Amino acid sequence: MNEKDIDWNDLKLFLAVAREGGLSAAAKSTQRSPATLGRRMHELERSMERELFFRHDRGYELTLDGKSLLEELTQVESQILYQTATPEKTSRPLVKISAGTWTTLALLKNLDKLVGSPPDILLRFVSEEKILAISHREIVIGFRNQRPKEDALVCRKLARIEFAPYATESAPDVWIKVVADTPSARWVNSKVGKNAVCEVSSPRNSLDLALENKGIALLPTFIGDAQPLLQKVGNTIDELSHDQWLVTHHEDRYLPEVRRLIQRLNLIFDETEKAKPVNK
Structure with a gap:
């Protein structure tokens, strides 16, 4: 590939098509017609000697080469924007x-x-x-x-995260079930099935209900131990323990x-x- 053959404006258009997932949506943000965008993407692929998109009825899907190019350009773009931005003195980043x-x-x-x-x-x-x-x-x-x-x-x-059941001292012996695709929610579901005081879609609501004396909530120990009204009512669930990473x-x-x-x-x-x- 000869970098002199690449129209750098096409790389900006590529970012729009890749992020929007198709020509029609990208046309609105770039003020170019779908036909022009399609032609420029073909020209970019020819210049780079790589196939960047899978083209189908649902839109434009990135190939592995396309995903790699998107990640590289995103890094370059963020640095350019950071270096060229003129922050207001009163604003916080x-x-x-x-x-x-x-x-x-x-x-x-x-x-x-x-x-x-x-x-x-x-x-x-x-x-x-x-x-x-x-x-x-x-x-x-x-x-x-x-x-x-x-x-x-x-x-x-950062830390080792552990889960355990928590409830108030006089709470009924029933579970509060969280309907979510998380390991802790799946664990409770495997134990109680439909036999729960109620179901909530937000994990935070399980804490709210436990504090209202409604039943048992499965909580991270760093949350449960910080609640004066709650106490552990069972052992730590070893299979749910994991390390937490700051990334x-x-x-x-x-x-x-x-x-x-x-x-x-x-x-x-x-x-x-x-x-x-x-x-x-």
Whole structure:
């Protein structure tokens, strides 16, 4: 491939088509016709000597080469935008954090420590049970239950997460069932089936109901132990225990606001680990 043969404007059009998943949607954001976009994508593939898309009735689906190019261009794009942006002196840089329900709840309780004093970061919490793509910059920092395998990501192991059943002292001996695709929800379902006091779609609501004396909730111990009204009513579920990882992109970790936030997160988790009883 001769890089002189590549029209660099076609790479910008490629980003639009790849992200929108088709020509029609990309036409709206690029102000180009679908026919023009289709022709330019063919020309880009010819210049790069790679097939970038699978073309079918549902739209344009990226090939492996296409996915690789999207990731590479996304990294370049983020650096260009960062270097050329003119931030307002009064604005705080936005950092998006993705975490599950329980980790988000714990982070929110430490908001003042995370944003700084005076605040120098604007945080956006994306509470999701699914994994969002850090490599595609859906979020900047993510909390994951497994060590990531992507080469572009860097991580630090934070803590061992454990689950146990919790309830108030006088709660009835019935379970609160969470209807979600998570290991803890599947474990409760396997134990109680339909025999539950009720079902909720949000894991957080299981904590709310347990605090209202309605039944037993399966909670992470770092959440359950922090509730004065709740007590453990069973053993830790060994099969649900896992390590938690703090993950970011290897390039984003050098951004000043990301570096500050990671330092604050590490400090909070280090303090939490030190505060745990030795024999729990």
